[in-house]
Amino acid sequence: MEVVAAILGSAVTEAGRSLCGSFPSIKNFISLQSNLSALEKEKKSLVDLKNKVIEDVDYSSDAQMTLWLREVEQIMLEVNSAQTGMTASNQKLCGCFFNCSEKYRLSKETTRMLKQIERLLKAGDIAVKMVRQNYLAKAVEHIPGPSIENQTTASQNLAKVMDLLHDDDVLRIGVWGMGGVGKTTLVQNLNNQLKGSSSMHQFGIVIWVTVSQHLDLKNVQIQLAERLNLNASMEESVQRLAIKLHQRLQKEKFLLILDDVWEPIDLDSLGVPQSKDHNGSKIILTSRSLEVCRETKTDKEVKVDVLNDEESWKLFTVNAGKVATAEHIEPIARSVAKECSGLPLAITIVGSVMRGKTMIELWKDALNGLQRSVPNIRGIENKVYKPLKWSYDSLQGKNIKPCFLYCCLYPEDFSIDVNELVKFWVAEGLIDQQQNYEDSYNRGIALIENLKDSCLLEHGAHEGTVKMHDVVRDVAIWISSTMEDGCKSIVRSGIGLTRISEVEMSKSLKRVSFMNNRITNLPDCGICCPETMSLLLQGNCFLSRIPDGFLQAFESLKVLNLSETRIRSLPQSILQLGDIRILLLKKCFYLEELPQLGELSQLQVLDCSETSIRELPSGMKNLINLRQLYLSGTYNLKNHSKQDRIWIVWFGGSRHDIWCLCLGFEGRGK
Template structure:
């Protein structure tokens, strides 16, 4: 190295002499000098003592069973030669950063770090900058940070240095895919024993960075939550007059590590019962109790919301829609998607089921982002309580998705308030509302009105719905309502409003069947209950006799989708209609129905058929000629096995589409 330095000094002397004579040094000479300085700095940094691990301050997970178990999972993966990239993911505030900080600090022991020559930590963050991350790596490796150096040149220096190391790189808080080559990180080979750990709120980000294994960090259970909460709140949480309230405050944190720490610390030393009750009320109302809650819990989760993207669709509004349902409520995925379609949040594709599938893919995207999770029942989803609080908080501040939500709070009547003219969605689910106001409540932009679960409600006054000219989704199921008001048909005539089409309606059997059965098709076609070629939505009707009546009208060729839902009434007559464009039929709880149709040509474009509790139907109106459009048949296996067929070819061609319920 000494000879090279002498050579460098000699070249510099010649350059200075040449400049004195008016000469300019050749670019190759200047480049050689720069490369020499880079190599010299690298050699010096390698020779300089660099700690294998730098301790990172943070809360310990000692005594936390779930977190300790996750830590052991990651440690085991570090010892697995087939795993080079590990993704640690979970919703904001659940403890991902705390987990990897504890991992980093645990690796301070010599035996733990044996496979690695250095552990490198870099924080990426949402509004990340490649240069800033490179600077963190340079400083950790004792490499010079050069002002004005291009990112490409920095990446080259980092790559040369890291090639000489068996490193573990921890990238914390990653929000989008990172090009590791562009960053300057060598692509690890098995013999190098180099590994990368990243933390992210999104499983999709982990997949894009091609992680080999993912470890999901879940919320703490009730016992561990209380333990962490009291560690931060102190002995005051266990005082006799405080503990019952403190227990409820702890539950409102829903097992989120960050929320438990922040809320607990904010209540430390507060012995006044009123202060604890105020905190509990604020948490239950989805209002940030302290600035720390807003900044460190709500805002990180809002960042997840802000970064949502799915094929150009309005996934953010779809997410906010879920907050209309009660806390811990299992939402049927298909019902949710139908509401999204009705609101225009999911693209209307040529085939209705394609739109449903697009919506289901969107649900999966929200689950991968930790903003939705599996519900308690099959094919359902729910929101984590804190995520729901955040979504309500966002919706209340949104000019486009403003919502009014009072669900499950025991209301016996609608509150006497004046709705904001900008409110888009209203939900009074699962209350005890007995009556609705019989006067005009101006809600010009409300597109969804959810009133299901109000069992004492028996009447919808004529004047009530006239205040909702933009209504697209109306749910009156699980109420005592017997008939639908005629004003439902007059919504399109509201002064100054465009025609209304209620695209998704869910009603009691009595309301749906009685009203629809006794009304002419044209009236309901205009109001949007029955889909047409212009309004190809999924309608809800009550009995097969209605399908027959509809098909006999002049509009039978326009009907594309009719869904039979939940009625205990027997069909008066079997369907013998011809509805050539019908694509989807769902038949539930009509035990006396014995046949769908006597004419196979009735089902020229049918793609989906679902039959539940129809054990008396012995024959389907299909032949080898009209069975080629079918894509799915759902029903009980016993029902399918006892069906009668005109020929075995038809049965064989349809067998592949049968899905037992």
């Protein structure tokens, strides 16, 4: 029995030892299961953080964030590999309770990976916060520029734009006006006023981008990215940048200001979410062209007009300083300021140039240069004329540029009759002469509207008229006088001349205007202008004679306007103008007879209204191209009974039909 007892005791003791030795294995098994659950949970947290970083944060320019992402990728590979190994081990060991060495190793491995993941989660949170602090852009960045304080007109325009920002139905706003009128200054002031304003509460960020004349889509995208603190480079494609910008802007309620837009912008190609699909965001663009605004699908347009006289003078004195209000200077200074015609850019440049100049002779010289459209004031050519010339350079369409330049032949502030203007364009071949009158007129109106939308023409003082802003006219004269081909012109209209300088009459001139002066005599010889197509001499009320040799100098003339002069007859040399299309003699009250005009076979328009002619010249039947004949107010014309009205007879549109025949009589001056 003692032997049996000893054997049993030994067996029990050994079993007890074995059982006690398994306690660490049980502990490891329980720890492994806990670690596996924790590992899966922490792994998911790390994956979520990584995805959030990739989606929300521009980490590419942050070395610390990039290193963190690499470490995350590495630990993910280790965890996935370990999980795959554990699955295989469990299947191999069939869950054997007493095979503890492998489970012990796996438990230690999961513990190590858990600590690594916990470290990465903590480091990731800190790095994200730091990157986001740099990533978040200021809501509004101050844009340096002149203030519009005390400028009533500009302040009213600013209020209009502010009101439109609060209008839920207006998503895109166009601010347009001629170059130098203050569009950029207006939106700069709007941008700066939004900082700290209650209006800013509706936007998360205001983004300012300068587009400029030659649209570079990638350059615009880079400006957008920099404002949003997004990393972008010129090496990236436009499409890639658009995707990046779109993803970022979708998270924002933004106000995008696109300044100095010259052509319609495809916002999709740019990467800007469409406002209709992105509630609350708005876009403002500034342009010289109303057409550009409309083609960019603006909902409302605000036109920026020039300053009134009082505002102009205030702005001028701010730039010119106290010298402008000195007793002996102020009268001339006011005239100089007035020559700037309310254009802030011109007022600022001219005022700054004249600052501190106390000699009245310098002020008179400046005034003379401005009145003659000669850029003799330092800086005015580069800072005023050339920027405005960009509007001219951007004109697109056949012959629209020479059509625009034709308008500068008229005096300053002159309201140009649209019908007359279109006729002159047709005569010079700028509009297809083969079209019927209605089609030609419609084409002319389309060109005029295009020029008005580009702020190069304005409404005239009366219906059916247009005019040029004074500074725009100065630029047009400057362009015309410097062109070596095309439309080189001499413009001396409305400046009180009493004679024509033969020295100025060069062979390359295409257009000549001495209208509305006080010229009494014309040179009989000594000039040669074989390429001139238009000669405007109307409004010289003291001019009584056209020398025979004078017209011989203009062999290619197509338009001759002698209206409102005192001429009594026309020289025989007019018959040598075989290419003339338009001859205007309106209100030549002393004109009693005309030469035989039958040789002028290309003549299309003849206006003899309110003259004293007694009979129509012989050979009129040979004027096979005559389309318009005006005879109203010809009291002395034989074989016509007096009427109190004008008869206008319209015939068909074929080339050989008369378009307009104006007969009858009406009181002078009506």
